[in-house]
Amino acid sequence: MSARTRTAGRAGSRTAVRPAWLEKPKPLTRAAKAVALVAVVLLVCVPFLVIVSTSLASTDEVVANGGWVLWPAEPSLDAYRDILDGGIVTHALGVSAGVTLVGTLLSLACTVTLAYALSRPGVFGGRPVLLLILFTFLFPPGMIPSFLLVKELGLLDSYASLVLPVLVNVFNLVVLRGFFQGIPEELYEAARLDGAGDWRVLFSVVLPLSKAALAVVGLFYAVAYWNSWFYASLYLESDHWPLQQVLRTYVVAGSGLTDATTGEGTVTAPQTVQMAVLVIATVPILLVYPFLQRYFTKGVLTGAIKS
Amino acid sequence: MLPGLGYFLLFHYGALAGNLIAFKEYVPFDGVWGSPWVGLGNFQRMFEDGAFWAAVLNTLWIAVLQLVFYFPVPLGLALLLHSLTRDSVRRFVQSVAYLPHFISWVIVVALFQQVLGDTGLLNSSLDGMGLSTVDIIGDPDAFRSLTVAQVIWKDAGWGTIIFLAALAQVDEQQYEAAAIDGAGPWRRFWHVTLPAIRPVIVLLLIMRLGDILSVGFEQMLLQRDAVGPEAAEIIDTFVYYQGIVGGDYGFAAAAGLFKGVVGALLVYAANKVAHRLGEQGVYK
Numbered sequence: 001m002s003a004r005t006r007t008a009g010r011a012g013s014r015t016a017v018r019p020a021w022l023e024k025p026k027p028l029t030r031a032a033k034a035v036a037l038v039a040v041v042l043l044v045c046v047p048f049l050v051i052v053s054t055s056l057a058s059t060d061e062v063v064a065n066g067g068w069v070l071w072p073a074e075p076s077l078d079a080y081r082d083i084l085d086g087g088i089v090t091h092a093l094g095v096s097a098g099v100t101l102v103g104t105l106l107s108l109a110c111t112v113t114l115a116y117a118l119s120r121p122g123v124f125g126g127r128p129v130l131l132l133i134l135f136t137f138l139f140p141p142g143m144i145p146s147f148l149l150v151k152e153l154g155l156l157d158s159y160a161s162l163v164l165p166v167l168v169n170v171f172n173l174v175v176l177r178g179f180f181q182g183i184p185e186e187l188y189e190a191a192r193l194d195g196a197g198d199w200r201v202l203f204s205v206v207l208p209l210s211k212a213a214l215a216v217v218g219l220f221y222a223v224a225y226w227n228s229w230f231y232a233s234l235y236l237e238s239d240h241w242p243l244q245q246v247l248r249t250y251v252v253a254g255s256g257l258t259d260a261t262t263g264e265g266t267v268t269a270p271q272t273v274q275m276a277v278l279v280i281a282t283v284p285i286l287l288v289y290p291f292l293q294r295y296f297t298k299g300v301l302t303g304a305i306k307s
Numbered sequence: 308m309l310p311g312l313g314y315f316l317l318f319h320y321g322a323l324a325g326n327l328i329a330f331k332e333y334v335p336f337d338g339v340w341g342s343p344w345v346g347l348g349n350f351q352r353m354f355e356d357g358a359f360w361a362a363v364l365n366t367l368w369i370a371v372l373q374l375v376f377y378f379p380v381p382l383g384l385a386l387l388l389h390s391l392t393r394d395s396v397r398r399f400v401q402s403v404a405y406l407p408h409f410i411s412w413v414i415v416v417a418l419f420q421q422v423l424g425d426t427g428l429l430n431s432s433l434d435g436m437g438l439s440t441v442d443i444i445g446d447p448d449a450f451r452s453l454t455v456a457q458v459i460w461k462d463a464g465w466g467t468i469i470f471l472a473a474l475a476q477v478d479e480q481q482y483e484a485a486a487i488d489g490a491g492p493w494r495r496f497w498h499v500t501l502p503a504i505r506p507v508i509v510l511l512l513i514m515r516l517g518d519i520l521s522v523g524f525e526q527m528l529l530q531r532d533a534v535g536p537e538a539a540e541i542i543d544t545f546v547y548y549q550g551i552v553g554g555d556y557g558f559a560a561a562a563g564l565f566k567g568v569v570g571a572l573l574v575y576a577a578n579k580v581a582h583r584l585g586e587q588g589v590y591k
Contacts, residue, residue, distance in 0.1 A: 018392065019479075019483065021482070021483050021486035021487060022482075022486065023491075023492065033387060033390070033391070036387060037387070037391075037396070037400050040384070040400060040403065040404055040464070041399075041400060041403050043460065044403050044404065044406060044407055044460075044464075045403065047418045047421065047422055048418075050421060050422065051418065051421060054421075138517075138571055138574060139567055139570075139571050140567065141567075142546075142560065142563035142564060142566075142567055143543070143546055143547060143550065143551070143559075143563055144546060144550045144551075144556055144559045144560040144563055145560060145563075147550070147551060148556065223409050226411075227409075227410075227411030227412075227413075227414075228411075229411065229413055229525075230524075230525055230528070234551060244411055244413045244414075245413075247413050247414070247417065248413045248529065251413075251417045251420075274417075275421075278414060278417055278418075281411070281413075281414055282410060282414055285409050285410065286406075289406065289409060290402075293402055293405060
């Protein structure tokens with residue numbers, strides 16, 4: 001078990017200097033570590049490579065290869081063209097994007113205001129309200145009562161049923177509250193002396209200082225909404241389905257994508273089309289991920305410590 | 308402030324009150340409030356139902372397997388990452404390892420089908436080499452191992468975050484002092500590293516224990532059709548099929564309530580034990 005040092009190495013080299021007390025690593029240990037690391041990276045990357053390649057391959061190639069392709073000989077975008085020409089997948093993509101956008105904004109707004117109120121001492125309720133909320137984390141209401149509630153509220157087959165029942169996530173709330181509590185008290189006092197009200201303090205002082213936490217929590221919400229399919233299967237009719245639920249039906253459960261579902265006549269093997277749907281469902285996450293991942297440790301940490 | 312609070316009152320406490328249905332015979336026309344009481348009838352029916360106990364056993368079995376085979380993986384991976392001297396390599400591997408956590412279960416299951424399914428990557432390769440193919444995805448006997456593998460693939464990387472954070476808090480000088488005192492790598496691990504991450508391990512174990520009656524609901528539901536209920540039925544899917552699919556709301560709610568109460572009691576008990584052992588626990 002070694003430790004890292006932050007001292008800069010020789011000019012131009014990126015290798016950290018091993019501290020004097022640390023034993024020189026054995027070649028065998030180093031090799032084992034390298035193998036493990038490469039294995040981790042490959043385990044994650046290869047499946048993605050396969051689906052992307054297969055979605056770009058031609059039908060003949062997929063058939064010749066027995067259903068999958070590691071590296072397409074002649075990449076073509078036919079499968080994507082089939083999907084995106086106004087059929088069920090195009091519609092589902094729109095639903096997913098809309099629900100994710102609106103849901104994330106609503107969730108963030110509610111979580112921020114609630115977290116802010118709970119982070120300030122003496123704001124109404126304070127501790128009892130916090131305990132009331134933490135209790136729901138320990139004891140969720142359960143699937144059936146939640147379902148019946150949505151039903152009795154008349155939210156069946158509405159997009160609201162995908163957002164409202166999961167509006168605020170306790171973990172995200174605790175993360176934000178912890179972050180707000182970490183802001184120095186002097187700043188609050190200074191703002192108060194300048195005559196700022198609660199809203200003004202929140203927008204001019206607190207939020208600009210919490211960009212990292214907001215980015216992480218926003219990402220968590222967005223990913224949750226984007227990946228959600230179970231509520232859609234519970235509450236929505238199939239013509240309103242978001243992408244993940246469509247994916248579940250046609251790829252996981254194996255119902256074929258027929259001509260009717262992809263819009264017009266299909267010329268691509270279902271396999272390539274299926275893989276294309278998979279890729280489309282994954283890409284948005286791959287796009288936002290690199291920008292936000294540097295905040296993870298910070299965000300998750302504050303939450304972990306506070307809870 | 309108010310909308311957020313309103314949400315909790317309505318969708319958590321409102322729904323919590325809906326658990327009353329567990330003590331009733333649900334009549335759609337009368338709604339939750341108007342349905343007639345049946346006392347503990349639903350629970351009695353549940354405890355006499357072999358399918359329910361099969362689901363409970365299956366849940367526990369899968370949970371224990373995950374505890375034994377999944378739980379140590381993020382810890383080991385975190386120790387490995389922490390021991391790297393090159394920051395650039397460490398950051399890259401970390402980024403790659405976190406990624407699967409953000410991929411939905413639908414996609415994860417589809418990926419596994421593509422790689423291990425009957426026409427998937429593995430079988431095509433075996434076929435190409437003239438070997439006999441294996442059906443991993445549809446085999447009820449292999450299902451438990453498969454689910455553990457899926458959980459490891461999806462969440463082991465993400466699980467390292469909390470361990471890495473704990474490891475980063477260890478003061479470098481402690482290692483140095485230990486080394487000067489003649490402690491080898493293993494002694495240093497035992498006396499410096501382990502005490503630093505013990506609270507985190509205990510915390511995670513308690514949380515896992517509280518969740519022992521719920522193992523990946525989405526994961527099981529997605530694959531239940533492929534392997535059959537004998538292998539994949541857990542308490543949550545039992546509730547789903549009895550209630551949402553079968554319409555027997557009172558009965559299904561009773562099963563769900565049973566799970567919730569037992570889970571909460573388990574967390575409480577595990578927390579007590581942790582305090583006895585002098586650990587922080589969850590503190591709720």
